[in-house]
Amino acid sequence: MENEGKEKEAKTVTEVNLKEDFQASGVADILAELDKSLIGLKPVKTRIKETASLLLVDKAREKLGLVNESPTLHMSFSGNPGTGKTTVALKMANLLFRLGYVRKGHLVTVTRDDLVGQYIGHTAPKTKEVLKKAMGGVLFIDEAYYLYRPENERDYGQEAIEILLQVMENNRDDLVVILAGYKDKMDKFFESNPGFRSRIAHHIEFPDYSHNELLEIAEVMVASMNYEFNEESKKAMAEYIKIRKKQPHFANARSIRNAIDRARLRQANRVFNNSEGPVGASFLSQIEDVDIRQSRVFSGGIDK
């Protein structure tokens, strides 16, 4: 009896309230959080918002019986190191979970090592194990292009790619795959693996951060560690970013985090050497400009 009632109800759905759906799904919270917690990344945020509304409308259309097939959700994130690809993937998993496209919403992060085996017959079970773990959630493959090594024709990566493609196609309802990596290498990877290109619906590019954005990121990072900059150290940080950005191996936000970690080290050293008697919290959490200016970057060296 109860079931009958439900069926009747399902059949009589003739209109949906998108705004209500939007509120109920909790997507608004995630988008707001995305806006707040991630600095810069304008194009990425816009793409995610577009994707979210597409998926929301798709769900509504499904309710009205306008679509039967589930959309392809596999994505590719391309951008330089430290531009927030993993962070956004985590948010994406949560977003898809709220929208009801994945059942659990967990994120499984893997690289080539986790998928490709060392000897014949090792790769397939290894890849399947990872895929099974990611079912109901999102599989994030970092530096995906390493899966394909054209210079070695006996490379087992090809086997992993085949299994991946098969599961991406046949178990579309069970998991979402996100491939990530540097822009140029990703392009080459897709060129040589057209199967991937056609199975991925959303290509999102992550731009590099500007000077101001990096400085803002530095401030957020420092604040999250319960430290603080003063006027001089902020200026020093801005200068540091300017010089560091031109050096090789610059990894955007990751370089900034490393720089801050080293500044904390020097700060601790300075505080320890200069302190006599009891000290307060503000003394322990103040990062002075000397802590930053001692960096090798200012004397022409390179911070790793």
Added chain:
Amino acid sequence: MRVTQGTFSFLPDFTDQQIHEQVQYCIDNGWAVSIEYTDDPHPRNTYWEMWGHPMFDNPDAAAVVYELNECRKVYGSYYIRIIAFDSSPGWESIRLSFIVNRPADEPGFKLSRTEVKGRNIQYSITPYSSDKPQGSRYK
């Protein structure tokens, strides 16, 4: 004769969707789910062959249904069951077990009576299918 055993033995066979939901219940309880198969339906045949390892760290039941379908591809004409193992301290045993695949034709069991001393009778049952050697039953 339809062989029944395990948790839902009085219910009709489950669909994949129903299997998915039961398995999800097991996973949500923290039990490790595994798949086993056999071609010997004797009720005293307790230990079936394992299909892969028990799945300890898959948060979603789709993984189990996926493996079940892989198993069906190879042993589609065998009995396949799903068991849930509870490793929490003090239990360490099977919490739940149910058959998810069975041969199209189940010939049943032969009941044999042996008259022993003092007109007593010993009963034993033998599956008709086990007349053939292992691996060539249910073709």
